[in-house]
Amino acid sequence: MGFFGHFYDPVHTMTSCNRAxxxxxxxxxxxxxxxxxxREERLWIQQNLHHIQTLQRQLHQLFCMAGGPEICARCAGSxxxxGHNHMTLVNLLAAQLEGCLPQADFSCSCPFLGDSGxxxxxxxxxxxCVTFICEAIEAAMDTEQRLRFYRLDQQLRELYQLFDxxxxxxxxxxxxxxSRRLGNVPLLSRC
Ligand code: SF4
Ligand code: SF4
Structure with a gap:
């Protein structure tokens, strides 16, 4: 899950320097x-990001209760x-508004993977990343935790879809x- 998600990267031709x-x-x-x-548009974003962040914290809490950080550390984030394409508009907006965007290193398998996760x-x-749990972590959850995790996942997906x-x-x-598909069209232009 949360630390470390394997997904197909279709942009094989890009170098890490280009991506950076x-x-x-x-x-x-x-x-x-x-x-x-x-002001109104910014407020809409802030309010919905607040819900997203609350759900993501709750998902992470369940991940931690299952011993996720320790299990992932042993697995070394395989x-x-x-992970180059995982960051969405929602995540960059949230990181910018929270002032917590780390330096991205595109020479790594994921630009946000550091020494400690x-x-x-x-x-x-x-x-x-927050909704992926492998079998090892899922097995460490009890039934109630697992059901709650997947309920939160569904609610979270619906909030991301509001932004989409x-x-x-x-x-x-x-x-x-x-953004490659959009060209010069503003990222926040309304659909
Ligand atoms: S952003 Fe990258 S390092 Fe962080 S959990 Fe996702 S794939 Fe792993
Ligand atoms: S333990 Fe599972 S979720 Fe954690 S890094 Fe390994 S494969 Fe990913």
């Missing part, structure tokens, strides 16, 4: 768009390979992929 530049430009671009946003706080981690329906660059496929 592209990411830096995206971070600046979104920051500019956020600054220019009207499911964090190919994920450098992103659980509340702003990608959906794919509202903003051009919002997609669970990730912000890098969505």
């Amino acid at each position: 530049q592209e990411w830096e430009q995206l971070v600046l671009r979104l920051q500019r768009e956020l600054t220019a946003l009207d 499911c964090c390979e190919h 994920c450098a992103l706080p659980a509340a702003v981690r990608p959906y794919n 329906q509202r903003y051009a660059a919002s997609s669970l496929r990730g912000l890098l992929i969505a």
Whole structure:
């Protein structure tokens, strides 16, 4: 789950240097768009991000109760390979508004994988990462915890979908992929 999610990266041709530049430009671009946003739109984002962050913290708590951090540390984050595209518009917005965006290192299997696991706080981690639990962690949960985990996952997905329906660059496929499709269209343009 949370520390470390294996997902297919379709952009094999990009070098880590290209990706790093592209990411830096995206971070600046979104920051500019956020600054220019009207009060009402910003409020909508803040309120819905608050719900997302609350659910992500609850999911992470269940992960920790199952001994996830210790289990993942022994596994050395094997499911964090190919994490380049996990960050979505939702996650970058949350990290920017919270002021907790770590430096991305695109030479790593995931740009946010540090020596002691994920450098992103659980509340702003990608959906794919906070909702993935492998068999080892699922087996360490009791039935009630497991059911709660999957209920929270469903609620969280619905909140991400609200952003997908509202903003051009919002997609669970990730912000890098969505922004290439958009070209110069603003990331926060309304659908
Ligand atoms: S963002 Fe990267 S390092 Fe963090 S949990 Fe996801 S795949 Fe792992
Ligand atoms: S223990 Fe499971 S969730 Fe944790 S890093 Fe390994 S494969 Fe991923």
